[in-house]
Amino acid sequence: MDKIRITGGKPLQGTISIQGSKNSALPMMAASLLHRGVSVLKGCPAIADVYCMEDILRSLGALTWWEKNTLYLDCSRADGTEVSGDSTGKMRSSVILLGALLARNKKGSMGYPGGCVIGKRPVDQHLYVLRCLGAWVEEKENSLEAEAGCLKGAEIVFGKISVGATEQGILAAVLAEGHTVLRNCAREPEIVWLCRYLRSMGAEIQGEGTHCIRITGVKELKAGNMQIPPDRIVAGTYLCAAAATRGKITISNPPEGELDAFLEVYGKMGGQYNRRSGKLIADGSGTAFPVPFLETDTYPGFPTDLQSPLMAVLTTIPGKSRIRENIFENRFRIAKELNKMGASVAVSGREASIQGGTCLRGCTVRARELRGGAALLVAALAAQGETVIEGCSFIYRGYEHICEDLASLGAQIEEDTGTAFL
Numbered sequence: 001m002d003k004i005r006i007t008g009g010k011p012l013q014g015t016i017s018i019q020g021s022k023n024s025a026l027p028m029m030a031a032s033l034l035h036r037g038v039s040v041l042k043g044c045p046a047i048a049d050v051y052c053m054e055d056i057l058r059s060l061g062a063l064t065w066w067e068k069n070t071l072y073l074d075c076s077r078a079d080g081t082e083v084s085g086d087s088t089g090k091m092r093s094s095v096i097l098l099g100a101l102l103a104r105n106k107k108g109s110m111g112y113p114g115g116c117v118i119g120k121r122p123v124d125q126h127l128y129v130l131r132c133l134g135a136w137v138e139e140k141e142n143s144l145e146a147e148a149g150c151l152k153g154a155e156i157v158f159g160k161i162s163v164g165a166t167e168q169g170i171l172a173a174v175l176a177e178g179h180t181v182l183r184n185c186a187r188e189p190e191i192v193w194l195c196r197y198l199r200s201m202g203a204e205i206q207g208e209g210t211h212c213i214r215i216t217g218v219k220e221l222k223a224g225n226m227q228i229p230p231d232r233i234v235a236g237t238y239l240c241a242a243a244a245t246r247g248k249i250t251i252s253n254p255p256e257g258e259l260d261a262f263l264e265v266y267g268k269m270g271g272q273y274n275r276r277s278g279k280l281i282a283d284g285s286g287t288a289f290p291v292p293f294l295e296t297d298t299y300p301g302f303p304t305d306l307q308s309p310l311m312a313v314l315t316t317i318p319g320k321s322r323i324r325e326n327i328f329e330n331r332f333r334i335a336k337e338l339n340k341m342g343a344s345v346a347v348s349g350r351e352a353s354i355q356g357g358t359c360l361r362g363c364t365v366r367a368r369e370l371r372g373g374a375a376l377l378v379a380a381l382a383a384q385g386e387t388v389i390e391g392c393s394f395i396y397r398g399y400e401h402i403c404e405d406l407a408s409l410g411a412q413i414e415e416d417t418g419t420a421f422l
């Protein structure tokens with residue numbers, strides 16, 4: 001079950017639709033806790049992280065159910081305040097529930113957040129914003145404890161731009177007393193979607209998508225009901241898979257304007273694309289040019305989550321490419337696995353140098369985190385012969401039916417269940 005087998009070498013061809021965004025769905029699920037009734041998230045991806053967040057909300061007293069990809073969350077009685085470390089240890093974004101718990105139930109106690117090991121990932125900015133809003137917060141060795149009789153609006157400047165801490169601040173401030181100004185906020189699309197969702201619930205928020213978000217607390221929020229946007233990282237991953245195999249794919253529901261930094265690099269590599277009737281038509285057959293230098297950055301810069309899948313593409317392009325990873329210091333672990341397949345990637349600190357165009361050959365490799373796992377899939381699709389990817393539970397954290405999707409594009413791929421999609 002934890003393995004995927006791929007026989008590479010076939011250009012991907014066909015049309016694909018993109019699942020709902022993981023990183024939008026998770027904070028929207030946390031936001032649903034702020035309404036004492038039923039909220040509805042349409043197009044919710046059926047992936048391990050969403051199931052984990054669902055389990056946590058249920059452990060707090062919420063009722064949840066699915067109709068296809070629509071997730072219903074009845075938080076009428078979600079009055080629990082304790083989240084076990086078993087759940088939080090599975091997923092980094094569990095930590096944003098602390099602000100939602102404080103806003104709703106005045107206190108929260110949770111195990112330390114776990115998730116993919118891609119860097120140190122401290123939570124200081126999360127705790128800072130909650131303290132600024134008047135909460136008492138204690139960081140213990142394995143848990144986080146917080147209490148607030150009443151959260152009060154404040155002017156807060158984040159010491160570091162953080163997606164999760166910005167979400168934490170927003171979730172805690174929407175029901176706080178008075179005005180909150182959050183400065184040095186992350187501008188990622190997922191923050192914008194969270195604010196749209198909260199505004200549809202009656203929250204008063206302005207400025208999302210800029211570095212300064214202003215919130216006026218309201219007494220209560222009504223039910224949320226929203227379509228989750230397509231996942232920009234999944235869309236980028238499939239474009240990488242098409243480029244690595246020199247294939248041509250059409251994305252029927254591309255994310256709107258959220259992939260610009262990636263598409264710029266895609267164009268530099270020789271990929272072509274155009275938008276027609278709301279679709280993104282991508283032709284990766286001309287992918288041939290290395291990328292002399294690329295660095296990851298906060299949005300709208302090149303997303304760190306697409307850095308590893310892109311590295312896999314660059315291993316297939318003759319010439320030297322160089323990547324600098326500025327967000328997570330430990331996101332190059334995948335280089336070792338790519339090298340096992342015949343790639344030539346040298347890592348030095350925050351930089352990776354890729355001598356592309358060496359012949360990739362299938363072998364057994366191991367995923368150790370989500371996007372690194374996706375990069376192995378991209379490389380395996382381009383490699384000669386069979387690749388077995390172990391540790392695929394990391395991939396299923398974020399990709400809904402990825403094997404079926406790639407098989408529908410002509411890939412020879414099967415999960416270890418023995419189910420072949422040929």
Ligand SMILES: CC(=O)N[C@H]1[C@@H](OP(=O)(O)OP(=O)(O)OC[C@H]2O[C@@H](n3ccc(=O)[nH]c3=O)[C@H](O)[C@@H]2O)O[C@H](CO)[C@@H](O)[C@@H]1O
Binds near residue numbers: 093127328
């Ligand atoms: C569930 C989710 O949405 N995950 C995304 C989110 O993760 P996440 O929200 O964890 O990422 P952050 O934006 O918080 O992290 C950015 C940087 O800030 C540092 N930092 C963060 C918080 C803090 O309190 N102190 C601190 O120093 C981190 O170690 C990292 O170096 O944004 C990342 C950056 O786009 C993406 O790669 C993840 O896919």
Ligand SMILES: C=C(OP(=O)(O)O)C(=O)O
Binds near residue numbers: 093115118371
């Ligand atoms: C790093 C990621 O997720 P998380 O922040 O949940 O670990 C990711 O989606 O690439």
